[in-house]
Amino acid sequence: MLRMNKLSRAFGGLKVLQDVNLDIRKGGIFGLIGPNGAGKTTVFNLITGLLQPSSGRIEFEGKSLAGHAPHQITRMGIARTFQNIRLFKEMSLLENVMAGLHAELHYHTHDLLFSTPRFRQQEAWARERALELLSWVQLDRKLSERAENLPYGDQRKLEVARALASNPKLLLLDEPVAGMNTREKKELMDSVRAINARGYTIFLIEHDMRFVMGLCEDIAVLNFGRIIARGVPEAIRTNPEVIEAYLGREDDEPAEAAA
Numbered sequence: 001m002l003r004m005n006k007l008s009r010a011f012g013g014l015k016v017l018q019d020v021n022l023d024i025r026k027g028g029i030f031g032l033i034g035p036n037g038a039g040k041t042t043v044f045n046l047i048t049g050l051l052q053p054s055s056g057r058i059e060f061e062g063k064s065l066a067g068h069a070p071h072q073i074t075r076m077g078i079a080r081t082f083q084n085i086r087l088f089k090e091m092s093l094l095e096n097v098m099a100g101l102h103a104e105l106h107y108h109t110h111d112l113l114f115s116t117p118r119f120r121q122q123e124a125w126a127r128e129r130a131l132e133l134l135s136w137v138q139l140d141r142k143l144s145e146r147a148e149n150l151p152y153g154d155q156r157k158l159e160v161a162r163a164l165a166s167n168p169k170l171l172l173l174d175e176p177v178a179g180m181n182t183r184e185k186k187e188l189m190d191s192v193r194a195i196n197a198r199g200y201t202i203f204l205i206e207h208d209m210r211f212v213m214g215l216c217e218d219i220a221v222l223n224f225g226r227i228i229a230r231g232v233p234e235a236i237r238t239n240p241e242v243i244e245a246y247l248g249r250e251d252d253e254p255a256e257a258a259a
Contacts, residue, residue, distance in 0.1 A: 003022070094130050
């Protein structure tokens with residue numbers, strides 16, 4: 001579904017990504033992990049058109065993403081969430097998700113001005129769809145609350161619902177459980193599994209190893225801009241390079257002083 005071939009990105013003389021090769025299969029839950037500064041968010045920014053590669057190629061369903069603007073990539077079927085929550089905080093939950101549905105609505109300015117049957121029909125559909133998406137993340141009972149009044153974990157879930165509003169084929173989740181407590185993480189894990197079961201392909205980046213290991217069946221590890229490992233959770237958990245990347249290498253024992 002998504003393919004990266006020798007993908008590289010540099011900022012001046014700093015090489016953030018170097019020859020990254022990844023294939024994300026349709027229908028799965030794929031995880032990309034790595035220490036802080038490994039280049040994970042840069043991968044998402046390249047996929048979604050916020051950045052352009054220094055070299056290499058990204059393809060989605062066989063089509064190159066080169067030169068496409070973010071809104072064009074969204075229309076191709078890719079949606080994402082962000083590390084820093086980007087909600088309309090003074091709007092209700094329902095309004096936030098309906099705002100994400102704007103590209104799916106098909107009415108003209110005069111329909112809006114004169115509240116034509118077409119406009120009313122489209123708005124009714126958007127409301128029902130927004131309610132459905134909120135129910136997928138267990139927020140449908142809070143639909144009238146303002147986004148800014150939600151607990152942090154619920155704000156994260158609302159952002160997932162809004163991302164789904166564009167009806168993506170591939171959903172990118174950028175550190176979805178950052179700042180969540182254990183209960184909130186478990187709830188989101190269940191929600192992501194249910195979303196995947198509905199036919200959505202999930203690609204997430206995350207620091208929380210336990211969350212990734214419990215959710216993803218296929219994991220790659222990025223360190224200093226390079227992929228150092230890929231495999232099933234157990235293989236990743238016991239990989240010496242991965243352990244070293246996260247925990248560092250033990251220093252040699254200091255030599256005993258000569259007598």
